[in-house]
Amino acid sequence: MRLLSVIANALALFSSVSAFSNPPLYQDLADVDLRRINDTYYLSTSTMHFSPGAPILRSFDLVNWQYIGHSVPQLAQFGTGYTLPPGQNAYITGVWASWLIFVPAQNKWFWGGCTNFFQTHIFSSSGPDPTSTWTQISVINQCYYDSGAFIDDDGTVYVSFKDLGQNTFGIAQMSADMTTPVKTQVVINLPSNMTSMEGTRPYKINGTYYIFTSFPDSGGEYVFRASSIFSTSWVLKVFLNGVTPLPPLVGSIGQGALVQTQNGDYYWMGFSWSYPNGRIPVLLPITCDGWPVPTLSSNGQLAASYPNTLTPHPLTNNLTGVDTFAGNSLGVQWEWNHDPDTTNFTVNNGLTLRTATLTNDWYAARNTLTRRQLGPISTATIRMNFSAMKAGDRAGLGLFRDVSAYIGVWRTGNTFTVNMVNNITMNFSWVTTNTGAMAASAAVTGSTIWLRVISDSTPAVDSATFWYSTDGRSFKQLGPSFSTDTNFQYFEGQRFAIFNFAATSLGGSVQIPDFELAAGAYTGVAFGA
Incomplete structure (x- = not known):
């Protein structure tokens, strides 16, 4: 299938x-x-x-x-x-x-x-x-x-x-x-x-x-x-x-x-x-x-x-598909939110993100890595090893714009939870007005989790859902649908974003073996499962 x-x-x-x-x-x-x-x-x-x-x-x-x-x-x-x-x-x-x-x-x-x-x-x-x-x-x-x-x-x-x-x-x-x-x-x-x-x-x-x-x-x-x-x-x-x-x-x-x-x-x-x-x-x-x-x-x-007045010429697809972060550099499809701190990430047949910013504000966190959506409906999935996170760290996958939301793993003491956080907002002076609200949470064990965002930008829908899995096969929706914002003042469109930032102290990291972007609302087995 x-x-x-x-x-x-x-x-x-x-x-x-x-x-x-x-x-x-x-x-x-x-x-x-x-x-x-x-x-x-x-x-x-x-x-x-x-x-x-x-x-x-x-x-x-x-x-x-x-x-x-x-x-x-x-x-x-x-x-x-x-x-x-x-x-x-x-x-x-x-x-x-x-x-x-x-x-x-x-x-x-x-x-x-x-x-x-x-x-x-x-x-x-x-x-x-x-x-x-x-x-x-x-x-x-x-x-x-x-x-x-x-x-x-x-x-x-x-x-x-x-x-x-x-x-x-x-x-x-x-x-x-x-x-x-x-x-x-x-x-x-x-x-x-x-x-x-x-x-x-x-x-x-x-x-x-x-x-x-x-x-x-x-x-x-x-x-x-x-x-x-x-x-x-x-x-x-x-x-x-x-x-x-x-x-x-x-x-x-x-x-x-x-x-x-x-x-x-x-x-x-x-x-x-x-x-x-x-x-x-x-x-x-x-x-x-x-x-x-x-x-x-x-x-x-x-x-x-x-x-067509030109002969169709299909090309190797780097708009969708699986990225295993092969080699030691990012593919040209990726762009960071602002210039990255190059000392706090590595690409080596997988992506490692170390915490680069001490903050509880996603908009202020460096080394958030983004990919454009493929419209009008597309699905992003990551596999993430979270065993090296430190207490207070927050890492995962989200939708990034001036009105944002994410699904991610939080470490509190020695406890790990997967959380859906929504209503992260900036005003039109690009000052954070809300660092987000916890909409849902679930306990997780082990060291690996799959996180998925399905974004539907068709007119009259304009919403997204957030999902997680502990085996890459069976996914559960976490939290309610997130209503995405249609204003133009931010100019850039909504992007999928991988992040890791620290609310308590620096030094933690997560490892992302693969990222998958699929056209449509993909609900099947994740890569690497």
Whole structure:
């Protein structure tokens, strides 16, 4: 039965049919930038405070994707809060809408983005492979907010951005080595009733310049057009307005990127605001004859499916499945909540988490390791050895957002219990308002436990259940269903999270031999049982 489930999930994720359905990738991947090099496509996305930042995904058909790396290896260079020191955090700051581009003259990839409304940071790969080592090469003391980049015919790179203080769009011409702007100019004064426009993406098509931009007030996407990049006479036109996706996606569509295939076709990928799962990518073909025009259904909405114009190319799946933490480094699917304390975890054919923070506040605890949900319903399961926990330690698996809950083992003296804790909350100043309430508890013996979270983010459900097992075969639900929050202010979607923190003293640890992420509500036997 287990093999059949795995096969079914794989077929659902990587179907080689003649059409693709939206969303092509049901994970929280917002503010996408898309690039094509020969027949390979690359996607970059926002990650806010999660580390490493700016993941890179690869595809050969724009539908099947896999994680291959990150452009921002750590976040500490953005400020002290990114390491979660006592009394500080960096929630929802960090890697916002940004750009990823390959510059042939440099034979390298570059990433750029504004952090903390203050500075623009630029990173580069060490070579033409985007999985090579990335390092920061420049800091520009101006915020190129929600910026985009493109290469003109002569090889010059231009960056478009919003000046938040002036409500204008600007263009920066970059130096050949991508470290400094050599010319910066305001090109667009935003209309007085549309000053919230953001998320610029510049392109040149058939000699004409375009800047795509999102207008969140109306849930729309617009395009500016001009005959030269530094023109001050850009013309504005609607690209999408009031276009909605089909359920289970629920929100408006905007803030995307354009790419041309090797066959000459154009596609635009934006995202749908579909919390608590997050901002989910949608893909649609467009035509471009003077103005880009989206291909919509007969009723003017996002179609249920579109014909493939590229040969389907399934990839090795690292979105779901079992991770046994093989080798001595984490897979590229994982991101920490803030920069981790590298002295307090090891990967060696299994993950060991030592307590890194003395706190009773999960939001203040370092070394919480996260994975994006696979929507709209997915199941995460871990096996955990808890024999090395110290008194006061709390370790387990949860759903992490500004309204959170978890199932975990607590050690009190020499007694171990498995507890479901819910209603862990932050306010919109990202200050913890509730460290959680014990909703249910059960005694456990031995040294190994399986913990499971089933998250259902379909509309009108938006809830999760928490389960445990002492043999990996028979699971018991612990506590009530947890109602997940659908507000947008936290921006990042809900994630599965593995944690271990100390309420009394440091020095304890847990060992995680494996983690499993399955599409749908999986209630069967756990890996390693």
